[in-house]
Amino acid sequence: MSEIKSQEEQKVIFEKIRKDILRPVMSISYGYKLWVGILLTIIAVAVWAYYYQLRDGLMVTAMRDYVSWGMYIATFVFFVATALVGMLISAVVGLLGKKWIIPISRIAEMIALAFVMMAGIIIVVDMGRPDRLLNVFIHGRFQSPIFWDITVVTTYVTISMLLLFLPLLPDLGIMRNHLKKDIPAWQWNIYNILSLGWVGTPNQYKILHRTIRVLLVLIIPVALAIHTVTSWLSAATLRAGWDSTIFGPYYVSGAFVAGSGAVLIAMYFIRKAYKLEEYITDESFNMMGKLLVLVSLVYLYFNLNEFLVPGYKMKTADAVHLHTLFVGKYAFMFWATQIGGLFLPIFLSLFRKMRKPFPMMLIGIAVVLGAWFKRFIIIIPTLIHAHLPIQNVPQEFHEYNPTGIEITITIGVIAISVLIFTILVKLFPVIPIWETAHEKGVDIEKNL
Template structure:
């Protein structure tokens, strides 16, 4: 890669128009989003009665999706902030991938919360009549803060690339060019601008780490501050944060492979990147496994009556298939694949990333639903629908539509902007050659 000419790097990394496969992918995502909007329109007109949520399961697949989105958004702080501060240069091609995942995920985390509200027109009450004693307000504050920091952390490193994009107007078309002018026409790449930009980025990467830890810790407190079996845990903060880093790293593995294949970026996202990210996923999976053991072993050892019913439901009851599938898929199988060098090649690493993401989504569902179906007071004289929960088609459509919306943002961003930072790549190669 050291011998690549500057013009060749720019040519390789410029955004490209969608081919037939890309257009089909966009069509599928848009279709899922439209179906989700239709389902949400039905929910708005008829109320939450179209869902399968009832008095007991008042949180369902929507909140599972919310926790998943918040979790995967933490990858921005892992790749961009932590690895940057530790002076890890190999992660440069992955920073923008991580940041756009973070921005798109946290955007839909906020949207899915509004969807979960029976009266979204009262959303403003959170801001005007919120109480600081409520963990919900803490969540609103940290999510909003994390969103704006992530946007800035995506935007500032993009400024030098906007200048390069403006110089290649003929290749990119007039419409994208207007966007590049709006975002970065003021950028001249002067030493003063570069210094200010680097200083701003350093401030953001330092700031985002405590905010990132706070966002998922506070999300865990939404559960842990309620006195219910399955949620009444002092381990929840670390349990949620470790799981968030794992699913975020798995999401990056998936995106790395997809962009590498779609845009032919083999020279930039190399097998070395898959090897190193694979090792990170193994470490994070083992850390998350430790917190899972800690989360379930202690209440299982004491086996208090309220916890007994909950744990038996997870380990051997109705939720056992989902629970064990999530544990095996998100932790054991990825470790078995990635612990071997051959398993850290692009394709097996991609498969391991898919397993992590799928298992982690199901894990969030298992965290939310079983506890709600095991209240302290036994269910008496209630309809059968109150004793079980399975999402209605409207809930599935909205949930899948939100996941498709997140991927749509990532796809459109990759069409408009370089998914690998061009200027940073050129600078690193020049520094390496001069060393």
């Protein structure tokens, strides 16, 4: 907080922040409509593709007996990974008392919520008989990592919602108080109900701060659990490439990289579209760039362990797997992912000149693309080499080339998550008004 300002000064500053941040909520631009239109079109095509999958079964995908986890599960892991950024930004960096995350913490939370929700959906998409979904719960085994995964994903969705909603309360109060004339009545009613009668009394603030703090602490183990358990889905088997003790931290560190990339992309486009250069500053990108380097270096360290140690021993099955990745069928995808999605982003982000908004956005795209392909590389090549080879299997078991329907549905589900995010950033202020104002020396408890 800066030096104590006079009442008048505070009012002016607060007015400006409120207007800047709430401007996008009050109007819908042509670009936004176009973007939503594109997303809805993609989703409509995907729904049409899903209809075929539902009608004809999973035969319409390229998944067969050997590769029974394909693009969908790779995307599931990608969603869970990216969703972890909510916890990284708000909890880890936030609890460390870093102020630079205030303008981007809500973006991170919104990404987390949108992606983790779709992580649940894509599992249903991967089911051949989604009508039997209930059986997962009726016949679930406490011993199964899949059961744990359902538990942690559900828990993470709930906590993410709360962590998005709680810091929104003061902003909802502000919107209810100031936007009545500027927005349609239904929209104002939503804010009115959601604000829970927030008036910003010291008592309300006290409860709010304490609850957020408890949840921020709680989300760290839950988030670690969600991705560690996701890694156990693979690591609890004896398959080459999965049978690894460091799979938990390997996934978690990879998740931080993917999430940071996603936040960088979102930051860039929101700042551009909503003209929030004053709030999401170049410094924000600079710091996010540094954070990306940090988490990427950790991820690089785990990558080194994951490939060097089995590569040194070259156990029969591991050797086959590593050959497939390094020089075999998946060599191009593997090296493109490792270089384009990990080495280059680390190297480029080391330079201050690269830690500017536009280059960071491009690096973010490379990182996110790399993250998705990395999940593909973790899941599929391992499955192609059967654990128990059978004789005379059809050739199609030995390869996995996703079908058009599969790709369409996957893109569609990703589009839904982006659409959820798009709606969230439109409906609610992307930057916490009250925290920003508080940082600029406004006594938020008085100026509502």
